[in-house]
Amino acid sequence: ASIGAVWSSCSPDFGEQGVLDRFGQIEPVVFIAPDGYWYNGKAIEVADKVKAVAAKLATVRKVLIVDYLGTSTDVAATIDKADALEAALSSFAVKPVAFEGLPFSHPLYILFSSGTTGIPKCIVHSAGGTLIQHVKEERLHAGLLDGDRFFYFTTCGWMMWNWLVSGLASGATLLLYDGSPFYPDGNALFDFADAEKMTYFGTSAKFIDSVRKAGLEPIKTHDLSTVRTISSTGSPLSPEDFRFVYDGIKKDVHLASISGGTDIVSCFVLGVPIEPVWTGEIQGAGLGLAVDVWNDDGRPVRQEKGELVCAKAFPAMPIGFWNDPEDKKYRAAYFERFDNVWCHGDFAEWTAHGGMIIHGRSDATLNPGGVRIGTAEIYNQVEQMPEILEALCIGQDFDNDVRVVLFVRLAAGVKLDEDLEKRIRAKIRTGASPRHVPARIVAITDIPRTKSGKITELAVRDVVHGRAIKNKEALANPEALELFRNLPQLAD
Structure with missing residues (x-):
């Protein structure tokens, strides 16, 4: 830089x-x-x-x-x-870093889209926009202080790595962990937090859920007295896992569920240290960002699901895509849904508390009978059940409509019998709505994920519909896709 x-x-x-x-x-x-x-x-x-x-x-x-x-x-x-x-x-002497005087919009990072639906897009972020956005988020939203010990469990292929690096601008010491978070067991990251007096513990919703389902209770086994903030991202954090953080990890902690993405190398909604934490909700919008939820007519809505937008320009917008001289791909990606307004592609909802719930990606939203349903609403119900380790939901084109199909990965020794199917449907019906109840429930042994741990609903949907998967290299376990091909349960 x-x-x-x-x-x-x-x-x-x-x-x-x-x-x-x-x-x-x-x-x-x-x-x-x-x-x-x-x-x-x-x-x-x-x-x-x-x-x-x-x-x-x-x-x-x-x-x-x-x-x-x-x-x-x-x-x-x-x-x-x-x-x-x-x-x-070895031949170079250590000396102070000299910084070139460059424009605010000078390129700093190229990040890549997940690439599960084609060759990855090359998203270019500016030095000034990235720095000012990250310092704002980490100082004001994350409460990062000079001398803090700052950790985010991430690969160097996920934007949270770039976010972590910027902690140096706030005088924080970065804590880095490489390898499986469950080697030799699920205590590894909590051992690290305890030993290094971690102050900010950043991880994924999937990790928190896995710790809960493994029956671990770090609150009883580790000294986490220095941890002020636990942050979760990558996918929506379920209400059950919100409660587990306070019951099973630490009672007096700021739980900050955050959401944004590679597209902005930062967050649209995240933690607000001076506001209460409500179960299942992200606390609020990032300072200085015109974040809103719009309906299909481009009108702002409250306590109603719609598209997550940012209605005004902001510093962390990409300066463009690499090799996209007329910005055609860039504009198509974010500005076609609503004229000249950033549409992020998340299905979201403002809450009565002024917080936000992310219901999943818009392109993975289910649409049975013309009613839009977020996949996260279904996961929040079924993944509370001890028989189910994780779930994936898609909409299958069927009989001139779309039907909801739920795939479940079961705990050891559990079988998907008629009784379990009945209990799954009852759980979804009472906890979400009758509209959310799947037409088909199918047991599978693995769920495909990106390298950063996000489940790939779109790739599964393409396999189910017999469409080619363009970029399996983006997946951590591409072989899992074959489990969804030509399933007899989905033929009628």
Whole structure:
């Protein structure tokens, strides 16, 4: 950033094509990669993948190998234009960083859309917009103070990594964790928080739900007295998991559910430290952002579901997409739904308390009988049941309408019999509405996810309808998609 360079990253567990789908579009000149990484206690070597990727990035002038498994020198020797990072830096003396004077809108980051419906979009964010937005969020919404110990469980391919890096601007010490959060067991991150006196604990809704379902109670087993804030994002945090944070992790903590995205490298709605936390709700809109919920006619609505919009320009808007000279793809992505108004693609609702509930992505919204239903409303009900580990819901085109199909991953030893189906439907009917009750319930053994842990409803919907999946490289477990193909339960 100090010299005006543009940075982009993805996770080392991406396959070769997944890396090339991203970096191949942006023509990098320096390619930095590790010699491997650790997961579930195992060393995963990536030398062959790094060599193959580097050979296909024609613009690269230097490859730097970070020593992670102790083999960087050996790996660098096998790759053209490569050096081990430490060797490359060894001839340079340490000196103060000199910052170039550059425009506010100078590019800083290129982030990538998930890529589950095609080649990833290259979203370019400005240095000024990113910095001012992050400092606002972290100082004022997250309450970050000089000397805090700031943690977010994230890969370097998720925007929360960029958000975490900006904690340095507030004088915080960054706490980094690499590998599985459940190795050797679900206490790993709480052990880390206890040992390093963590003050801000950032994670995903999925992690909190997994801790609850594993029967863990960190409130009884760990000293989390330094933790002031627990933050959750990635998907909507269920009311059950809101309660679990206070009952099972820490009673006197600010639980900040936050939501925004790669598109703005920040948040539209997030924690408000001076306001109460209401179960199942995100506390409020980001300062200085004209966030609202509009109906299909473009009118603001309260306590009614609609599209999440930002009605005025804001600093963290992308400065455009890479290789999109007339901004056609950029405008199509955000400004076509409502003329010249940012439409984020989330199905949302203002609450009576002035907070917000995100009901899921608009493009994954169910529409049986012409009534729009958010998938999160169904998950919030069924995932309370001990028999169900997790769920995924889609709308299936059927008989000139759309019917709701619910896929469930069951706990060990549980079978989806007539009794369980009946109880699932009753739970959804009473906890949500009769409209939410699925027409079909199907048991599956795995649910496909992106690298950052988000379930991929759209990819499953495409498989069910026999459509091609364009970019399986974006998924952490692409083989899971085959579980949804040609299911007899969905044939009639």
